[in-house]
Amino acid sequence: xxxxxxxxxxxxxxxxxxxxxxxxxxxxxxxxxxxxxxxxxxxxxxxxxxxxxxxxxxxxxxxxxxxxxxxxxxxxxxxxxxxxxxx
Amino acid sequence: xxxxxxxxxxxxxxxxxxxxxxxxxxxxxxxxxxxxxxxxxxxxxxxxxxxxxxxxxxxxxxxxxxxxxxxxxxxxxxxxxxxxxxxxxxxxxxxxxxxxxxxxxxxxxxxxxxxxxxxxxxxxxxxxxxxxxxxxxxxxxxxxxxxxxxxxxxxxxxxxxxxxxxxxxxxx
Numbered sequence: 552x553x554x555x556x557x558x559x560x561x562x563x564x565x566x567x568x569x570x571x572x573x574x575x576x577x578x579x580x581x582x583x584x585x586x587x588x589x590x591x592x593x594x595x596x597x598x599x600x601x602x603x604x605x606x607x608x609x610x611x612x613x614x615x616x617x618x619x620x621x622x623x624x625x626x627x628x629x630x631x632x633x634x635x636x637x638x
Numbered sequence: 639x640x641x642x643x644x645x646x647x648x649x650x651x652x653x654x655x656x657x658x659x660x661x662x663x664x665x666x667x668x669x670x671x672x673x674x675x676x677x678x679x680x681x682x683x684x685x686x687x688x689x690x691x692x693x694x695x696x697x698x699x700x701x702x703x704x705x706x707x708x709x710x711x712x713x714x715x716x717x718x719x720x721x722x723x724x725x726x727x728x729x730x731x732x733x734x735x736x737x738x739x740x741x742x743x744x745x746x747x748x749x750x751x752x753x754x755x756x757x758x759x760x761x762x763x764x765x766x767x768x769x770x771x772x773x774x775x776x777x778x779x780x781x782x783x784x785x786x787x788x789x790x791x792x793x794x795x796x797x798x799x800x801x802x803x804x805x806x807x808x809x810x
Contacts, residue, residue: 611754628735
């Protein structure tokens with residue numbers, strides 16, 4: 552499963568490709584920093600079972616993000632336009 | 639005088655066999671109710687196009703196109719919602735264009751994510767949906783029900799006229 556790498560968004564006349572691939576390494580680094588801390592914190596608090604729930608939520612959220620690939624939204628109402636595309 | 643080579647004959651025979659197999663598969667899908675008559679007609683047109691092709695490569699290319707189309711029909715990837723102004727409608731009304739393509743994988747991922755929602759938060763979501771008029775119970779939506787839902791979506795095709803707009807919903 553690969554998350555979307557770019558996103559096209561257009562509002563009215565202004566359209567831009569957003570490079571999502573720049574975001575994922577940052578998210579990965581933050582997760583690598585956060586998860587050990589969360590594990591330690593929950594182990595000290597004696598609520599280690601919650602850590603596995605958090606881990607499952609993160610994995611499910613990642614799966615959700617990956618499944619968004621292919622989403623296409625185009626809405627035109629008179630002079631207003633909104634386009635979102637995740638190839 | 640030209641004669642066809644044995645290799646060319648074998649290629650033609652393989653293409654013809656593949657085409658017959660594809661036609662049989664299409665007819666079986668139609669009789670099983672997996673595809674509509676329109677979809678069957680479209681697929682059969684593709685196969686007949688391949689049979690009329692003069693060379694083997696054209697026939698085999700069409701056969702592979704049919705195979706991919708059959709796979710697409712049996713395994714749809716997206717729900718498409720299209721809203722366009724009704725050209726036959728009269729009057730000065732707002733004209734909206736909507737074209738939305740939603741990956742079906744989102745449904746499965748969403749259910750997986752929803753299954754992790756704590757009970758308290760789930761009840762709040764359920765209450766909000768009830769207030770909006772949705773009477774289903776999300777907690778009963780599990781993997782098997784989801785498979786049935788996605789299978790049922792394969793036959794989804796809605797054509798409606800709402801507020802001078804044509805609304806089409808289908809899977810592709």
